[in-house]
Amino acid sequence: MKNIYSNIFSFNKKILHKSIASLKKGNVIGLPTETVYGLAGNAYSRIAVKKIYNLKKRPKKNPLIIHYFNCKDADEDVIFNADFYKLYKKFCPGPITFVLKKKNKSKIQTSATAKLNTVAIRFPSHDTTRSILKKLNFPLAMPSANLSSGISPINALDVSDEFKKKIKLIINGGNSKIGIESTVVSLIGKPKILRPGIIGAKTINKFLKLSFLKKGSKIRSPGMLKRHYSPGIPVLLNQKTNDKKCALITFGKKYKNKKDWFNLSKNSDLKEAASNLYKTFRKIKKQGFKKIYVVKIPNKGPGIAINDRLRRASY
Numbered sequence: 001m002k003n004i005y006s007n008i009f010s011f012n013k014k015i016l017h018k019s020i021a022s023l024k025k026g027n028v029i030g031l032p033t034e035t036v037y038g039l040a041g042n043a044y045s046r047i048a049v050k051k052i053y054n055l056k057k058r059p060k061k062n063p064l065i066i067h068y069f070n071c072k073d074a075d076e077d078v079i080f081n082a083d084f085y086k087l088y089k090k091f092c093p094g095p096i097t098f099v100l101k102k103k104n105k106s107k108i109q110t111s112a113t114a115k116l117n118t119v120a121i122r123f124p125s126h127d128t129t130r131s132i133l134k135k136l137n138f139p140l141a142m143p144s145a146n147l148s149s150g151i152s153p154i155n156a157l158d159v160s161d162e163f164k165k166k167i168k169l170i171i172n173g174g175n176s177k178i179g180i181e182s183t184v185v186s187l188i189g190k191p192k193i194l195r196p197g198i199i200g201a202k203t204i205n206k207f208l209k210l211s212f213l214k215k216g217s218k219i220r221s222p223g224m225l226k227r228h229y230s231p232g233i234p235v236l237l238n239q240k241t242n243d244k245k246c247a248l249i250t251f252g253k254k255y256k257n258k259k260d261w262f263n264l265s266k267n268s269d270l271k272e273a274a275s276n277l278y279k280t281f282r283k284i285k286k287q288g289f290k291k292i293y294v295v296k297i298p299n300k301g302p303g304i305a306i307n308d309r310l311r312r313a314s315y
Protein backbone atom coordinates (compact mmCIF):
# COMPACT_ATOMS: atom_id res chain seq x y z
CA MET A 1 0.00 0.00 0.00
CA LYS A 2 2.62 2.49 1.18
CA ASN A 3 4.68 2.10 -1.98
CA ILE A 4 1.79 2.62 -4.35
CA TYR A 5 0.79 5.87 -2.69
CA SER A 6 4.22 7.28 -1.84
CA ASN A 7 3.14 10.66 -3.24
CA ILE A 8 0.36 11.27 -0.66
CA PHE A 9 1.25 13.28 2.44
CA SER A 10 -0.59 14.33 5.58
CA PHE A 11 -0.58 18.04 6.20
CA ASN A 12 1.87 19.51 8.72
CA LYS A 13 4.36 22.37 8.92
CA LYS A 14 7.02 20.49 6.98
CA ILE A 15 4.61 19.65 4.15
CA LEU A 16 3.33 23.24 4.13
CA HIS A 17 6.89 24.45 3.45
CA LYS A 18 7.53 21.69 0.95
CA SER A 19 4.32 22.58 -0.94
CA ILE A 20 5.23 26.25 -1.06
CA ALA A 21 8.77 25.50 -2.27
CA SER A 22 7.42 23.15 -4.92
CA LEU A 23 4.87 25.70 -6.21
CA LYS A 24 7.53 28.43 -6.27
CA LYS A 25 9.69 26.20 -8.46
CA GLY A 26 6.85 25.96 -11.00
CA ASN A 27 5.80 22.44 -10.04
CA VAL A 28 2.25 21.15 -9.90
CA ILE A 29 0.79 19.54 -6.75
CA GLY A 30 -2.52 17.92 -5.72
CA LEU A 31 -4.57 19.90 -3.19
CA PRO A 32 -7.84 19.28 -1.35
CA THR A 33 -10.76 21.70 -1.60
CA GLU A 34 -14.26 21.51 -0.16
CA THR A 35 -15.70 20.76 -3.63
CA VAL A 36 -13.21 18.38 -5.31
CA TYR A 37 -9.42 17.94 -5.35
CA GLY A 38 -7.42 20.24 -7.60
CA LEU A 39 -4.21 20.17 -9.60
CA ALA A 40 -2.48 23.37 -8.46
CA GLY A 41 0.24 25.50 -10.04
CA ASN A 42 1.43 29.12 -10.02
CA ALA A 43 -1.02 31.04 -12.25
CA TYR A 44 1.71 33.61 -13.01
CA SER A 45 4.13 30.95 -14.29
CA ARG A 46 4.05 29.89 -17.94
CA ILE A 47 5.82 26.64 -17.09
CA ALA A 48 3.43 25.69 -14.28
CA VAL A 49 0.35 26.42 -16.42
CA LYS A 50 1.78 24.37 -19.28
CA LYS A 51 2.37 21.45 -16.90
CA ILE A 52 -1.28 21.56 -15.79
CA TYR A 53 -2.61 21.41 -19.37
CA ASN A 54 -0.19 18.62 -20.31
CA LEU A 55 -0.90 16.48 -17.25
CA LYS A 56 -4.67 16.76 -17.68
CA LYS A 57 -4.51 16.48 -21.49
CA ARG A 58 -6.82 19.47 -21.37
CA PRO A 59 -7.74 21.33 -24.58
CA LYS A 60 -5.96 24.71 -24.62
CA LYS A 61 -9.23 26.54 -25.21
CA ASN A 62 -10.63 25.47 -21.83
CA PRO A 63 -9.59 28.13 -19.27
CA LEU A 64 -8.61 27.41 -15.65
CA ILE A 65 -10.10 28.74 -12.41
CA ILE A 66 -7.67 30.97 -10.49
CA HIS A 67 -7.74 30.50 -6.70
CA TYR A 68 -6.99 33.21 -4.10
CA PHE A 69 -6.83 33.56 -0.33
CA ASN A 70 -9.09 36.64 -0.32
CA CYS A 71 -10.47 39.45 -2.49
CA LYS A 72 -7.56 41.76 -1.68
CA ASP A 73 -5.28 39.31 -3.50
CA ALA A 74 -7.68 38.91 -6.43
CA ASP A 75 -7.87 42.70 -6.81
CA GLU A 76 -4.46 42.46 -8.56
CA ASP A 77 -5.97 40.57 -11.48
CA VAL A 78 -9.70 41.26 -11.95
CA ILE A 79 -12.18 44.15 -11.97
CA PHE A 80 -14.79 43.76 -9.22
CA ASN A 81 -18.37 45.01 -9.45
CA ALA A 82 -21.34 45.41 -7.09
CA ASP A 83 -22.70 41.91 -7.85
CA PHE A 84 -19.34 40.40 -6.98
CA TYR A 85 -19.22 42.08 -3.56
CA LYS A 86 -22.76 40.88 -2.74
CA LEU A 87 -21.93 37.25 -3.44
CA TYR A 88 -18.40 37.39 -2.02
CA LYS A 89 -19.69 38.70 1.30
CA LYS A 90 -22.29 35.98 1.49
CA PHE A 91 -20.54 32.85 0.18
CA CYS A 92 -16.74 33.24 0.38
CA PRO A 93 -14.62 31.43 1.11
CA GLY A 94 -16.77 28.69 -0.39
CA PRO A 95 -17.92 26.64 -3.38
CA ILE A 96 -18.58 29.42 -5.88
CA THR A 97 -16.55 30.75 -8.85
CA PHE A 98 -16.95 34.20 -10.39
CA VAL A 99 -16.19 35.13 -13.99
CA LEU A 100 -15.03 38.75 -14.13
CA LYS A 101 -13.10 41.07 -16.47
CA LYS A 102 -9.33 40.70 -16.35
CA LYS A 103 -7.24 43.77 -15.49
CA ASN A 104 -4.75 44.89 -18.14
CA LYS A 105 -1.91 44.76 -15.62
CA SER A 106 -2.82 41.22 -14.48
CA LYS A 107 0.11 38.80 -14.32
CA ILE A 108 -2.06 35.72 -14.95
CA GLN A 109 -0.64 33.73 -17.84
CA THR A 110 -2.76 34.25 -20.97
CA SER A 111 -2.57 30.48 -21.52
CA ALA A 112 -4.36 29.93 -18.16
CA THR A 113 -7.36 31.95 -19.33
CA ALA A 114 -7.35 30.55 -22.88
CA LYS A 115 -6.47 34.07 -24.11
CA LEU A 116 -9.87 35.42 -22.95
CA ASN A 117 -10.17 38.88 -21.42
CA THR A 118 -12.10 37.35 -18.52
CA VAL A 119 -10.96 35.30 -15.51
CA ALA A 120 -12.79 32.77 -13.36
CA ILE A 121 -11.78 33.27 -9.71
CA ARG A 122 -12.52 31.27 -6.57
CA PHE A 123 -11.77 31.38 -2.84
CA PRO A 124 -11.80 27.78 -1.60
CA SER A 125 -12.68 27.19 2.05
CA HIS A 126 -10.64 24.05 2.81
CA ASP A 127 -8.26 24.98 5.69
CA THR A 128 -5.22 23.24 4.24
CA THR A 129 -5.41 24.94 0.88
CA ARG A 130 -6.20 28.25 2.53
CA SER A 131 -3.09 28.05 4.68
CA ILE A 132 -1.00 27.48 1.53
CA LEU A 133 -2.71 30.31 -0.41
CA LYS A 134 -2.14 32.66 2.50
CA LYS A 135 1.62 32.18 2.30
CA LEU A 136 2.01 32.61 -1.48
CA ASN A 137 2.58 35.81 -3.40
CA PHE A 138 0.82 34.40 -6.47
CA PRO A 139 -2.59 32.77 -7.04
CA LEU A 140 -3.09 29.11 -7.95
CA ALA A 141 -4.47 27.93 -11.26
CA MET A 142 -6.31 24.81 -10.14
CA PRO A 143 -8.58 22.67 -12.30
CA SER A 144 -10.05 19.50 -10.89
CA ALA A 145 -7.30 16.86 -10.58
CA ASN A 146 -8.55 14.44 -13.23
CA LEU A 147 -7.77 13.75 -16.87
CA SER A 148 -9.79 16.01 -19.17
CA SER A 149 -13.48 15.01 -19.57
CA GLY A 150 -13.31 12.46 -16.72
CA ILE A 151 -14.84 12.68 -13.26
CA SER A 152 -13.38 14.85 -10.52
CA PRO A 153 -11.45 13.30 -7.61
CA ILE A 154 -12.81 13.69 -4.11
CA ASN A 155 -9.87 12.37 -2.12
CA ALA A 156 -6.08 12.03 -2.33
CA LEU A 157 -6.22 8.37 -3.45
CA ASP A 158 -8.39 9.32 -6.45
CA VAL A 159 -5.75 11.89 -7.49
CA SER A 160 -2.93 9.39 -7.13
CA ASP A 161 -4.88 6.81 -9.16
CA GLU A 162 -5.49 9.39 -11.87
CA PHE A 163 -1.91 10.62 -12.38
CA LYS A 164 0.16 7.86 -10.74
CA LYS A 165 3.77 8.99 -10.19
CA LYS A 166 3.44 11.96 -12.53
CA ILE A 167 2.68 14.15 -9.51
CA LYS A 168 5.16 14.01 -6.66
CA LEU A 169 3.07 15.68 -3.97
CA ILE A 170 -0.59 15.28 -3.10
CA ILE A 171 -1.87 16.58 0.22
CA ASN A 172 -4.36 14.38 2.01
CA GLY A 173 -7.17 16.61 3.24
CA GLY A 174 -9.81 13.90 3.71
CA ASN A 175 -12.86 13.47 1.51
CA SER A 176 -14.10 16.66 -0.15
CA LYS A 177 -17.30 17.48 1.76
CA ILE A 178 -19.32 18.81 -1.16
CA GLY A 179 -18.12 16.30 -3.74
CA ILE A 180 -19.04 18.18 -6.93
CA GLU A 181 -17.41 21.22 -8.53
CA SER A 182 -18.17 24.82 -7.59
CA THR A 183 -21.05 26.83 -9.04
CA VAL A 184 -19.65 29.03 -11.84
CA VAL A 185 -21.38 32.43 -12.16
CA SER A 186 -20.60 34.95 -14.86
CA LEU A 187 -20.83 38.50 -13.48
CA ILE A 188 -20.15 40.15 -16.80
CA GLY A 189 -23.26 41.90 -18.12
CA LYS A 190 -26.35 40.18 -16.77
CA PRO A 191 -25.32 37.60 -14.12
CA LYS A 192 -25.72 34.00 -15.29
CA ILE A 193 -24.94 30.56 -13.95
CA LEU A 194 -22.53 28.81 -16.31
CA ARG A 195 -22.14 25.63 -14.24
CA PRO A 196 -24.67 24.65 -11.56
CA GLY A 197 -23.34 23.64 -8.15
CA ILE A 198 -24.33 23.20 -4.55
CA ILE A 199 -25.07 26.94 -4.23
CA GLY A 200 -28.12 27.03 -6.50
CA ALA A 201 -29.82 29.69 -8.62
CA LYS A 202 -32.61 30.09 -6.09
CA THR A 203 -30.14 31.00 -3.35
CA ILE A 204 -28.11 33.35 -5.56
CA ASN A 205 -31.31 35.04 -6.75
CA LYS A 206 -31.90 36.27 -3.20
CA PHE A 207 -28.91 38.58 -3.62
CA LEU A 208 -29.02 39.58 -7.27
CA LYS A 209 -31.14 39.01 -10.34
CA LEU A 210 -29.88 36.12 -12.43
CA SER A 211 -30.76 35.86 -16.08
CA PHE A 212 -30.90 32.44 -17.66
CA LEU A 213 -28.99 31.04 -20.63
CA LYS A 214 -31.32 30.58 -23.57
CA LYS A 215 -31.68 27.06 -24.90
CA GLY A 216 -29.34 26.59 -27.84
CA SER A 217 -27.40 29.78 -27.06
CA LYS A 218 -23.68 29.74 -27.78
CA ILE A 219 -21.74 27.83 -25.11
CA ARG A 220 -20.21 30.46 -22.86
CA SER A 221 -18.17 28.25 -20.58
CA PRO A 222 -16.06 25.54 -22.15
CA GLY A 223 -16.98 23.29 -19.20
CA MET A 224 -20.52 23.45 -20.57
CA LEU A 225 -19.49 21.10 -23.37
CA LYS A 226 -22.03 18.34 -23.70
CA ARG A 227 -19.75 15.41 -22.91
CA HIS A 228 -17.87 15.77 -19.64
CA TYR A 229 -17.65 14.18 -16.20
CA SER A 230 -17.59 10.78 -17.87
CA PRO A 231 -16.81 7.64 -15.84
CA GLY A 232 -15.54 5.95 -19.03
CA ILE A 233 -18.45 3.46 -19.35
CA PRO A 234 -21.95 4.14 -20.76
CA VAL A 235 -24.37 5.94 -18.42
CA LEU A 236 -28.14 5.68 -19.05
CA LEU A 237 -30.54 8.03 -17.28
CA ASN A 238 -34.13 7.73 -15.99
CA GLN A 239 -34.03 3.93 -15.57
CA LYS A 240 -36.21 1.85 -13.26
CA THR A 241 -34.09 -1.27 -12.89
CA ASN A 242 -30.86 -2.77 -14.22
CA ASP A 243 -29.62 -5.65 -16.38
CA LYS A 244 -26.77 -8.08 -15.85
CA LYS A 245 -23.24 -6.62 -15.66
CA CYS A 246 -24.77 -3.23 -15.18
CA ALA A 247 -25.01 -1.19 -11.98
CA LEU A 248 -28.03 0.84 -10.90
CA ILE A 249 -27.60 4.17 -9.12
CA THR A 250 -30.64 4.75 -6.92
CA PHE A 251 -31.96 7.52 -4.67
CA GLY A 252 -34.28 7.30 -1.68
CA LYS A 253 -35.45 4.63 0.74
CA LYS A 254 -37.78 2.82 -1.65
CA TYR A 255 -34.69 1.19 -3.22
CA LYS A 256 -33.50 -1.96 -1.43
CA ASN A 257 -29.92 -2.95 -0.69
CA LYS A 258 -28.75 -5.10 -3.60
CA LYS A 259 -25.17 -5.83 -4.48
CA ASP A 260 -25.39 -4.08 -7.84
CA TRP A 261 -27.55 -1.18 -6.60
CA PHE A 262 -25.83 1.93 -5.26
CA ASN A 263 -27.92 4.38 -3.27
CA LEU A 264 -26.80 8.04 -3.42
CA SER A 265 -28.91 8.88 -0.36
CA LYS A 266 -31.29 6.58 1.50
CA ASN A 267 -32.73 9.69 3.23
CA SER A 268 -33.55 11.33 -0.11
CA ASP A 269 -31.13 14.13 0.78
CA LEU A 270 -29.94 15.75 -2.45
CA LYS A 271 -26.89 17.35 -0.83
CA GLU A 272 -25.77 13.95 0.42
CA ALA A 273 -26.49 12.50 -3.03
CA ALA A 274 -24.25 15.13 -4.68
CA SER A 275 -21.41 14.29 -2.30
CA ASN A 276 -21.75 10.58 -3.17
CA LEU A 277 -22.03 10.92 -6.97
CA TYR A 278 -18.37 10.72 -8.08
CA LYS A 279 -17.48 8.34 -5.24
CA THR A 280 -20.18 6.00 -6.54
CA PHE A 281 -19.05 6.30 -10.19
CA ARG A 282 -15.51 5.31 -9.17
CA LYS A 283 -16.70 2.43 -6.98
CA ILE A 284 -18.85 1.03 -9.80
CA LYS A 285 -16.01 1.25 -12.29
CA LYS A 286 -13.57 -0.46 -9.93
CA GLN A 287 -16.00 -3.33 -9.45
CA GLY A 288 -15.87 -3.97 -13.20
CA PHE A 289 -19.44 -3.13 -14.25
CA LYS A 290 -19.82 -2.42 -17.96
CA LYS A 291 -22.65 0.11 -17.79
CA ILE A 292 -24.32 2.43 -15.31
CA TYR A 293 -28.07 2.93 -15.14
CA VAL A 294 -29.43 5.78 -13.03
CA VAL A 295 -32.94 6.26 -11.66
CA LYS A 296 -34.66 9.64 -12.05
CA ILE A 297 -33.20 12.19 -9.61
CA PRO A 298 -35.48 15.09 -8.48
CA ASN A 299 -34.50 18.23 -10.40
CA LYS A 300 -34.50 20.75 -7.57
CA GLY A 301 -31.86 22.26 -5.26
CA PRO A 302 -28.61 20.24 -5.48
CA GLY A 303 -30.50 17.86 -7.81
CA ILE A 304 -30.05 20.45 -10.59
CA ALA A 305 -26.25 20.15 -10.34
CA ILE A 306 -26.46 16.34 -10.06
CA ASN A 307 -28.63 16.12 -13.20
CA ASP A 308 -26.29 18.50 -15.06
CA ARG A 309 -23.32 16.18 -14.34
CA LEU A 310 -25.36 13.03 -15.11
CA ARG A 311 -26.54 14.43 -18.44
CA ARG A 312 -22.97 15.20 -19.48
CA ALA A 313 -21.72 11.84 -18.21
CA SER A 314 -24.38 10.09 -20.31
CA TYR A 315 -23.77 12.03 -23.51
Ligand code: TXA
Pocket: 033, 035, 036, 037, 038, 039, 062, 063, 064, 065, 097, 099, 113, 116, 118, 119, 120, 122, 124, 142, 143, 144, 145, 180, 181, 182, 184, 194, 195, 220, 221, 222, 223, 224
Ligand atom coordinates in the same frame (compact mmCIF):
# COMPACT_ATOMS: atom_id res chain seq x y z
O1 TXA B 1 -14.79 23.30 -7.56
C1 TXA B 1 -14.07 23.68 -8.46
O2 TXA B 1 -14.34 24.68 -9.16
C2 TXA B 1 -12.78 22.89 -8.76
C3 TXA B 1 -11.84 23.04 -7.57
C4 TXA B 1 -10.53 22.33 -7.74
O3 TXA B 1 -11.64 24.40 -7.29
N1 TXA B 1 -12.18 23.30 -9.97
C5 TXA B 1 -12.73 23.02 -11.19
O4 TXA B 1 -11.94 23.43 -12.25
O5 TXA B 1 -13.77 22.43 -11.33
P1 TXA B 1 -12.16 22.91 -13.75
O6 TXA B 1 -10.99 23.43 -14.51
O7 TXA B 1 -12.34 21.46 -13.71
O8 TXA B 1 -13.44 23.66 -14.22
C6 TXA B 1 -13.36 25.04 -14.49
C7 TXA B 1 -14.60 25.53 -15.19
C8 TXA B 1 -14.66 25.05 -16.60
O9 TXA B 1 -16.00 24.73 -16.90
C9 TXA B 1 -14.17 26.27 -17.37
O10 TXA B 1 -14.63 26.27 -18.67
C10 TXA B 1 -14.77 27.39 -16.56
O11 TXA B 1 -14.60 26.96 -15.22
N2 TXA B 1 -14.07 28.65 -16.76
C11 TXA B 1 -12.80 28.97 -16.42
N3 TXA B 1 -12.48 30.21 -16.82
C12 TXA B 1 -13.58 30.72 -17.42
C13 TXA B 1 -13.90 31.96 -18.05
N4 TXA B 1 -13.00 32.96 -18.13
N5 TXA B 1 -15.13 32.12 -18.55
C14 TXA B 1 -16.04 31.14 -18.46
N6 TXA B 1 -15.81 29.93 -17.90
C15 TXA B 1 -14.59 29.73 -17.39
Ligand code: MG
Pocket: 143, 144, 152
Ligand atom coordinates in the same frame (compact mmCIF):
# COMPACT_ATOMS: atom_id res chain seq x y z
MG1 MG C 1 -12.88 19.59 -14.18
